[in-house]
Amino acid sequence: MDYHSKLFGKRKSGKDFVADLLQKKLGHEKCVILRLSGPLKKQYAKERGLDFTRLLDSTEYKETFRKDMILWGEEKRNKDPATYVEEADKKLVWIISDARRPSDLLYFKNNYKDRCLCVRISCSDEVRNQRGFVFTKGVDDAESECALDHVKDWNFVINNDNNQLILDEMLNEIVKIVNEKTTKTDNSDSNSLQFEKSYL
Numbered sequence: 001m002d003y004h005s006k007l008f009g010k011r012k013s014g015k016d017f018v019a020d021l022l023q024k025k026l027g028h029e030k031c032v033i034l035r036l037s038g039p040l041k042k043q044y045a046k047e048r049g050l051d052f053t054r055l056l057d058s059t060e061y062k063e064t065f066r067k068d069m070i071l072w073g074e075e076k077r078n079k080d081p082a083t084y085v086e087e088a089d090k091k092l093v094w095i096i097s098d099a100r101r102p103s104d105l106l107y108f109k110n111n112y113k114d115r116c117l118c119v120r121i122s123c124s125d126e127v128r129n130q131r132g133f134v135f136t137k138g139v140d141d142a143e144s145e146c147a148l149d150h151v152k153d154w155n156f157v158i159n160n161d162n163n164q165l166i167l168d169e170m171l172n173e174i175v176k177i178v179n180e181k182t183t184k185t186d187n188s189d190s191n192s193l194q195f196e197k198s199y200l
């Protein structure tokens with residue numbers, strides 16, 4: 001792995017949707033989508049005798065366990081924040097589509113510095129509702145949904161309210177930066193890029 005693009009956003013803001021689009025633009029041979037919650041969910045499923053694959057898909061199955069899974073996951077992460085982030089892959093670019101916590105943000109910023117691009121996916125509640133979002137106490141007011149609300153220094157903020165043209169333009173900007181960066185691997189010290197652009 002040489003480069004990270006991390007997507008942060010609330011439930012139904014479109015993190016997976018945007019990650020798929022970005023991967024298509026960067027190319028499957030170069031880029032992989034990782035989910036920080038994958039190994040955690042596997043362990044959770046194993047300990048409770050649940051169906052792991054159904055915890056990953058977009059059906060209602062995962063909603064039954066979401067609250068308990070969040071609490072269980074927080075406890076594991078607090079014990080060792082790096083454990084579930086260190087899963088690696090040999091692709092040049094990682095898109096991490098479910099980064100939700102300050103510990104995720106800090107881990108990648110500290111360890112990958114200028115090789116990491118942090119992208120906030122924002123979306124109005126109205127559109128999230130249309131996508132099936134229903135406010136759930138204990139989930140939507142908990143750390144996994146709210147802890148990054150105060151963060152301002154995103155490399156990109158993408159408004160994903162169904163305007164495909166704007167979304168496409170922003171993703172093209174990201175692709176351009178990632179492609180520039182990943183073709184300068186031999187001179188990375190002298191070519192470190194500064195990400196100053198943000199979109200609202």
Ligand SMILES: Nc1ncnc2c1ncn2[C@@H]1O[C@H](COP(=O)(O)OP(=O)(O)OP(=O)(O)O)[C@@H](O)[C@H]1O
Pocket residue numbers: 009010011012013014015016017018058131160161162163164167
């Ligand atoms: N720009 C868009 N245009 C059309 N549909 C979209 C767009 N963005 C997201 N969606 C749709 O909204 C739904 C929710 O999107 P997605 O699963 O990507 O959200 P998420 O942020 O990953 O949610 P969660 O945190 O609950 O996993 C999906 O059905 C997806 O296809």
